[in-house]
Amino acid sequence: ETGVTQTPRHLVMGMTNKKSLKCEQHLGHNAMYWYKQSAKKPLELMFVYSLEERVENNSVPSRFSPECPNSSHLFLHLHTLQPEDSALYLCASSRRGNTEAFFGQGTRLTVV
Amino acid sequence: AQSVTQLGSHVSVSEGALVLLRCNYSSSVPPYLFWYVQYPNQGLQLLLKYTTGATLVKGINGFEAEFKKSETSFHLTKPSAHMSDAAEYFCAVPLVFGKGTRLSVIA
Numbered sequence: 682e683t684g685v686t687q688t689p690r691h692l693v694m695g696m697t698n699k700k701s702l703k704c705e706q707h708l709g710h711n712a713m714y715w716y717k718q719s720a721k722k723p724l725e726l727m728f729v730y731s732l733e734e735r736v737e738n739n740s741v742p743s744r745f746s747p748e749c750p751n752s753s754h755l756f757l758h759l760h761t762l763q764p765e766d767s768a769l770y771l772c773a774s775s776r777r778g779n780t781e782a783f784f785g786q787g788t789r790l791t792v793v
Numbered sequence: 794a795q796s797v798t799q800l801g802s803h804v805s806v807s808e809g810a811l812v813l814l815r816c817n818y819s820s821s822v823p824p825y826l827f828w829y830v831q832y833p834n835q836g837l838q839l840l841l842k843y844t845t846g847a848t849l850v851k852g853i854n855g856f857e858a859e860f861k862k863s864e865t866s867f868h869l870t871k872p873s874a875h876m877s878d879a880a881e882y883f884c885a886v887p888l889v890f891g892k893g894t895r896l897s898v899i900a
């Protein structure tokens with residue numbers, strides 16, 4: 682139990698579907714993150730939320746839409762994805778500042 | 794911006810041999826440094842971290858790392874590899890990760 686829970690663990694979706702990834706942390710952290718991990722590529726930071734405000738958006742396509750309704754929950758809404766968006770999507774949380782991140786187990790997304 | 798470089802995308806060692814995974818950082822000020830481990834289809838788990846103070850940091854599963862400012866390095870070591878150590882290892886500064894090094898352990 683890492684304290685960060687992601688659902689679903691696996692997701693297959695068509696390019697015209699709309700789906701959402703969910704992340705929940707029970708660690709009392711006030712910063713949450715979405716990362717994309719593709720084969721043979723470095724871990725890519727997608728979005729950063731600090732105190733429920735988005736503070737970073739690393740040129741992520743608009744077909745990815747994050748939502749942070751409170752400090753414990755983070756969503757990633759997906760629509761009209763492309764096959765190259767297939768990857769492991771990791772959620773993480775931390776205390777604000779230069780502290781370590783705690784990761785969920787990830788959602789393995791396949792776009793067909 | 795802070796960054797890290799991991800030397801070697803794949804390292805293979807025999808069971809019982811020394812494990813050495815290399816990481817160099819790029820920072821104008823002493824950074825916070827981390828090593829994480831990732832098993833297949835899992836998230837990343839913190840192995841150890843350097844913030845301030847003692848430059849030799851001990852982590853879980855018998856791993857340790859030494860912060861060397863003169864070499865801008867933070868290499869990860871373990872005296873004796875175990876089969877269960879086979880995984881992907883990431884060096885990181887806050888929010889930024891290296892490309893990872895896959896460790897294979899041969900029986």
